[in-house]
Amino acid sequence: MSPRRRPAVTAGTGTAGTGTAGTQAAHHADLLRQMLLVRRFEERCVELYSAGEIHGFVHLYIGEEAVAVGVNQALTPDDAIVSTYREHGHALVRGIPLDAVMAEMYGRTTGCSGGRGGSMHLFDAKTRFYGGNAIVGGGLPLAVGVALADKMRGESRVTACFFGDGAVAEGEFHECLNLSALWQLPVLFCCENNMYAMGTALDRAQAQTDLAMRAASYGMPAWAVDGMDVLAVEQAARHAAGAIRGGGGPHFLELRTYRFRAHSMYDPDRYRDKAEVAQWRQHDPIDALTARMREAGELTDEALAAIDAGLAAALAGAVESARAAPLEPVANLTRFVYSPRQS
């Protein structure tokens, strides 16, 4: 059985990747390194979860890395991100320090949410990362509001809002697409269509499965992109973000992708054909970029080994520092329920 839909649509007229051969090679190497960072981080999380070192719900992004990495290329440090519970990739490529993300997995005070959030709730004020939201669709209204504030304050900023195909079934999706289009707010809606809402395939939940078309019906530019191709994602995101910054109002990208792992560490993955997963693994975004770079003479075995060795060392350091980091004293249990009161 072949994948029920090969993502093949690309769009956008951005100019990413142009320039001299050298800068292009360096750019590709940077994208590769970022995707590998996310991949290796999560592979390590699987080991740590199995070893009982980290707990709770852990939702893996493996297979979808090209989406986070490609979209992030279009964002500036002033922009904002609102994400979901499957947000390790978004957080890492946004620049939340690896040590702080790993420490959050361990629930330590040095975590990016002080240990109170865990895998699903990564936050970082410095990079305007407004969290992993674990209510499907619940992040969209926040993104609309952050963008509203930026617009009212006259800031030329974009809020990138990530969510999955499952969110399209929620009322908040439709309310927010309408409201953002009505008020022409600077939101980049990034629908990570991995074809499953937990265990329910898109075509078992949606009468109309062309999600870009549905977004377009709210009066915003929308198109589908091959979410397994990091360069296609980057090009589309740059085009959309540029248009948003130019006052073009919200834009919508349907990023067609696939998660290679189960929904969460609890998921026995009984609802997908193994052959389907195997087929999609043939389109691994990391393998695809690696092959392209090799073909163009941009990547040697040594360079790839060096990237991996660097990541392995960084990960080992992150795990070590997380293990050694302090836990919040129980006496502080009810901190941060309310802000400190000025008396």
Added chain:
Amino acid sequence: MSSSEPGKTSYREAMREALREALRADERVFLMGEDVGRYGGCFAVSLGLLEEFGPERIRDTPLSESAFVGAGIGAALGGMRPIVEIMTVNFSLLALDQIMNNAATLLHMSGGQFSVPLVIRMTTGAGRQVAAQHSHSLEGWYAHIPGLRIVAPATLEDARGMLATALADPDPVLIFEHGSLYNMTGELALDAGAVDIDAAAIRRPGTDVTLISYGGTLGTALDAAGELAGKHISAEVIDLRTLRPLDDETILGSVRRTHRAVIVDEGWRSGSLAAEVSARIMEQAFYDLDAPVERVCSAEVPVPYPRHLEEAALPQVPGIVAAAQRAVG
């Protein structure tokens, strides 16, 4: 103010003046909600504000409670000071995800990085024959949620003064305005302004029994206290004002003096705010009590349309008087 007589105002006008002052004082403040602009507000609270402040700051929204409440949260995160109006508490249930899972939770979940300085105003309560989807008192539900501050202005001073204090709060504050109060009129000092939102208030001192109430039933409790005076029972009346966090000190201080308590709450009895207040009295003042704590709450029924049934469903003066008499014995 539209009132011609200086100092004479209504609850509605006091709210409007509070909004006007907030909008003038801080350019980050804006109001959004259904029909707050061109219509002038479902209860005419924001009438005239669109003309004065323009559509950027007096924003009419689609009927998308979850989106515009969540947008208020996002705008607060983004540095604005939004006031979101929800037409009634029943409609707020469509935004409960945003209020509960985001507004109340983000500060904690982010390890203190993201506070949500948001004010949400909504109408609550019955008494206008608008039946079972526009009449409920669900503020007790919201008072269950850590991370929120819940206030219920019952007087002109509080209608005028609570908003400014709520806006200055770094955390989300929900203001519950009982629909029967908008037309209440009285004298208000011309220089009335911000009031605290921490303490309960003793609205009538007394010695024999404490009537504990808030919002729309404060007037009922005061009427009952007047009637009890004619029966030689001196009732003290407490206005809770802030439903979360509760001001235990004022409640318990009164009960320790009167040794009897009657709680008046328009919410349903089971699992009500009245149950919480009662439990706190039992926990902290049990040996000061001379009688069991009494509760006068709404009947456990969706609020019916016909006037006689609606009246029967709600706390009324005779029920409060009877409860106080039982307590006094």
